[in-house]
Amino acid sequence: MAYRLYEGKEHASSYWKYRISPSDHLIQQVLNFLEKQRGQPFELAVDVGCGSGQGTLLLARHFVSVVGTDVSPAQLEMASQHAKEPNITYRRCVAEELPFADGSVDLVTAMSAFHWFDRPRFLQEAHRVLKPRGCLALLNYTIDMQLSYPDCCSHTLNQVCKEFYAALQPYRSAHLGPSSIEIYREAHGSIPYPDKEWLMSIMKVTSVETEVVVAVKYFYLLACKPQDA
Template identity: 70%
Template sequence: MTHRLFEGKDHAASYWKYRVSPSHNLLQQVLDFLEKKKGRPFELAVDVGCGSGQGTVVLAKYFASVVGTDVSPAQLEMAVQHAKEPNITYKQCVAEELPFADSSVDLVTAMSAFHWFDRPRFLQEAHRVLKPRGCLALLNYTVDMELSYPDCCSHTLNQICKEFYAALQPYRSPHLGQNSIELYRESYQSLTYPDKEWQEGVWDRKTMPLSNFIGFLESFSFYQTMLREDPEKATRLSQDFCQRLMTEMRVTSADTEVVVAVKYYYLLACKPQDA
């Protein structure tokens, strides 16, 4: 079953404020694959495990209709609050039981969510709802993000980041194994679709305030687990992390903008015409 770890209202608000969505360039690779394999028109996209809806919103300009689904009412409430596009709707459901007819969906996406699903059941369900030549896109990023700031040693900044990531590691869910990328690789290898692609090491650079970068990391499941188990330890870790970075950057405000390089990997697959 889908793991339910992101359902608190505070966590949902943090998701909306800090979580990043795939860049236009990354999304374009998904759309190019869909156009090459299925062709237009792009009618219905379903964004599974949509959280607070950042990825759903990005899809809206390319499809006649986009539906975001999530198991969490709090996440969907946040998504609905920020949904301005008239062609977006949201539905509460588990990833393994999608409320769509057989062969009705052009694109099924899961952005930084697939690792929480019952993966074999979800893949069967995605197969059921996809149209012939419809496509599946599973995207995620690694925790090993890289930070850079002008006139500052990036190696030192990233060493501080690595120490922060290492402190969170004991709070990582055992469901994810040692590295989430292996779960995606295994699924890619097990998919019997002849038309499929695997990419990793796709860098996406974003400029944001340092405070947003830290908020982004604090929205991760293992930080939230630490926060629940030992709030004082989690808060101290985050504050010390921020102070060390500011000291190294020689700045006094966490509003200072930094460049964050996020490393993505993704799986694209096309349902066969005769499946």
């Protein structure tokens, strides 16, 4: 079962302003995996559940064409407003029914979105559209963040952060369980591809709105469709 959230215009505006984006380093890990498995050129990437398009933009400089997909017209409108690169397009569709031909996509990504999909159906659909040796990348971050600020005790800042997330915990979607990492572990076990990687990466992201440095723990799953699949 898929879960539809964050589709309104206010959500889309907040997503663009505050949504944490993967670092260039993390995107490079995905590209390194794709090059190792399939090689260049990188022709078509599809960013599923793209929201306001931050991740889609990061892919655009590396592919001939990048398509972001989402169910929300408001999110896609926001994404389109910030897509200056001519090789980016956006399509409205559900994650489980992608408008691409069989075996036509080099890379399918889902950045902080996979946990909302009908996961078995999405994985089947990703398998359908991927080229032989094409790759799937599922990325997400945890809320186990570390804050720092000049002349301020990091321990105190992070204690406030922990109290904040503890207050939010009762409002966490029951669908996600106590930790969304387990959803990705389950997906890792269910993907029958022999070439796949499970890694935990820590990177630093600095908000353009403040001088607070936020260290975000990302985890990602990379898998390559076999040549004869």
